Amino acid sequence: MALRLYNTLTRRKEDFVPIKDGEVGIYACGVTVYDTCHIGHARSAINFDVITRYLRYRGYRVNYVKNFTDVDDKIIARANREGVEFRKISERYIAEHDRDMGQLGVEPPDVTPRATEHIPGMIGLIDRLIGNGLAYAVPGGDVYFSVKNFRGYGKLSGRNLDEMMSGARIAPGEKKKDPLDFALWKASKEGEPWWDSPWGKGRPGWHIECSVMSTHFLGETFDIHGGGEDLIFPHHENEIAQSEGASGKPFAKYWLHNGFIKVNHEKMSKSLGNFITIRDILKIHHPEVVRFFVLQGHYRSPLDFSEEALNEARFAMNRLYEALKKIRDLVPAGTAPAVGEAPLPEKERELLARVRDLPERFREAMDDDFNTARALGYLFEVVRQVNALVTGGPEASPPALFVLGEAERVLRETGGVLGILTEDPNVYFEKDRIREAQKRGLQIDEIEALIGERLRARKEKDWKRADEIRDGLAAKGVVLKDSRTGTVWTVEKPVQG
RNA sequence: GGCGGCAUAGCCAAGUGGCCAAGGCAGCGGUCUGCAAAACCGUUAUUCACCGGUUCGAAUCCGGUUGCCGCCUCCA
Numbered sequence: 001m002a003l004r005l006y007n008t009l010t011r012r013k014e015d016f017v018p019i020k021d022g023e024v025g026i027y028a029c030g031v032t033v034y035d036t037c038h039i040g041h042a043r044s045a046i047n048f049d050v051i052t053r054y055l056r057y058r059g060y061r062v063n064y065v066k067n068f069t070d071v072d073d074k075i076i077a078r079a080n081r082e083g084v085e086f087r088k089i090s091e092r093y094i095a096e097h098d099r100d101m102g103q104l105g106v107e108p109p110d111v112t113p114r115a116t117e118h119i120p121g122m123i124g125l126i127d128r129l130i131g132n133g134l135a136y137a138v139p140g141g142d143v144y145f146s147v148k149n150f151r152g153y154g155k156l157s158g159r160n161l162d163e164m165m166s167g168a169r170i171a172p173g174e175k176k177k178d179p180l181d182f183a184l185w186k187a188s189k190e191g192e193p194w195w196d197s198p199w200g201k202g203r204p205g206w207h208i209e210c211s212v213m214s215t216h217f218l219g220e221t222f223d224i225h226g227g228g229e230d231l232i233f234p235h236h237e238n239e240i241a242q243s244e245g246a247s248g249k250p251f252a253k254y255w256l257h258n259g260f261i262k263v264n265h266e267k268m269s270k271s272l273g274n275f276i277t278i279r280d281i282l283k284i285h286h287p288e289v290v291r292f293f294v295l296q297g298h299y300r301s302p303l304d305f306s307e308e309a310l311n312e313a314r315f316a317m318n319r320l321y322e323a324l325k326k327i328r329d330l331v332p333a334g335t336a337p338a339v340g341e342a343p344l345p346e347k348e349r350e351l352l353a354r355v356r357d358l359p360e361r362f363r364e365a366m367d368d369d370f371n372t373a374r375a376l377g378y379l380f381e382v383v384r385q386v387n388a389l390v391t392g393g394p395e396a397s398p399p400a401l402f403v404l405g406e407a408e409r410v411l412r413e414t415g416g417v418l419g420i421l422t423e424d425p426n427v428y429f430e431k432d433r434i435r436e437a438q439k440r441g442l443q444i445d446e447i448e449a450l451i452g453e454r455l456r457a458r459k460e461k462d463w464k465r466a467d468e469i470r471d472g473l474a475a476k477g478v479v480l481k482d483s484r485t486g487t488v489w490t491v492e493k494p495v496q497g
Numbered sequence: 498g499g500c501g502g503c504a505u506a507g508c509c510a511a512g513u514g515g516c517c518a519a520g521g522c523a524g525c526g527g528u529c530u531g532c533a534a535a536a537c538c539g540u541u542a543u544u545c546a547c548c549g550g551u552u553c554g555a556a557u558c559c560g561g562u563u564g565c566c567g568c569c570u571c572c573a
Contacts, residue, residue: 011501028573029573030573031572031573032571032572037573038573040572040573041573042573043573044573045573047573072571073571074571074572157500157501157568157569158500158501159499159500159501159568159569160500162499163499163500163569164499164569206571227573228572228573229502229567229568229573230567230568230571230572230573231572231573232501232568233500233568233569234569234570235572257573258573259502259567259573260566260567260573261573262566262567265565265566266566267566267567267572268573269571269572269573270571270572271571271572292521296509296510296511296520296521297509297510297511298510298511300502301502301503301510302502302503302566302567304509308508308509308522309508309509311522312508312509312521312522312523313509313521315521315522316520316521316522319521322535322536326536365511371511371512373510373511373519373520374510374511374512374519374520376511376520376521377510377511377519377520377521378519378520379520380519380520380521381519381520384537387535387536387537388536388537388538390536390537391528391529391536391537391538458531461531463531463532466531466532467531467532467533470532470533470534474533474534479533479534479535480533480534481533481534481535482530482533482534482535483535488535490534490535492534
């Protein structure tokens, strides 16, 4: 079975055929580092993280490049506002970005180039475009790309030049020959950072950096180019024009674009001011809960953010970890009896077959344009097998333990590709309790003291006192679960509930 | 105005031509439990916005209608 992915360029799902057998080059547009990252950035990063993890899981050697735009108008504006050098701003937010993404469990890309490290490459590319008659310098030192001279402009975003003409306009002060043309190089104004160039002191336009960095690390033609869907036009369209205009070769083979996170049915964005930062969301949710929230929808679909949606993701993750905990309680790490395929009782044999089936079904879902939502559904089916095995009958039998060990293995294996189920379940729930208690201002010692008192009351069959304590805790959202091995607690009610 | 996308149960969300329409949350009945919670078993859309068409057969393809969203300006 082939991996199929939706290519924005052709508007179809296509079989993925890498340029070099067994190898994949991916370039994803990163962030402009002028502010703290929000969960829209998190979505994009998590999606491409899972894509690269899955490609590796499938046996490809992946080279994943994600850039930082570390010089642009907004960074300069912020630096001026704070009265510092622009690098101070970019360094600060690169560090923040790396920390936020690290906490989300996003594996660092293989290469994370910065625009300012590739100025000579940009100058070289612009020079080449001028030589090819696709770019021109104007008095004053700006250089523009001549859109009309590049055949095929609009093929990614599905528009033609006439349509675009109607909306295009020349901003005051610009000297371009045609409203559609875009800046490759901007002459620097007073107080702006600059680099020497054949056209005078200036700085790069936005699009040129990605053409240079992607091809520098991945070659003139590479496999996958990605980013948020808002980048399709003009950014990616312009990248194609610059890159193909210079090399005369196809640029990226497959274009992948992720959908947006919305708040109240509106796009989450800086300009609307309706964004939630990664740091804030991680104060109230486990990183894997955030990942689950993102991955429960398809990467191309819009995703509505809400506190309820995050809470549902938390419940779902709890259910997954609950299953791992049950296994761990019965089968401490590495102690599953090695009964192998030996004549298992029918029930266990059946369950084993279904458990072992998970990686294949997971792969079938992920092969279909990285359908993580469907893949997660399959994980829950194994959870149900586990629960059934633990609940029904003499669960301590070696065959049952063996099946449980296998279930843990496949859950960890597939979860690992998604970047979830990476924790020890006890650690996960401990963190969950601490975080939830903190959110509500509850004292953990107090809760545990009350549970201790209730245990003594139960021993004396003082049900009235025991229930009183339990109800009192329940009123605060603390739910107790009694079992043979003791009483555990979780916080279940919503904050304002 | 131009281009594109989406509309599946109370909510979230898979499914894109043919076995009973995944999965999560919520609900209901039962088992378990001192009583609960959790878990398990059973149950909850004869139907996929609406109208027409193609087909032996459509949630899935085609046309239209309605509603929502995105891009066309910086934006993941």
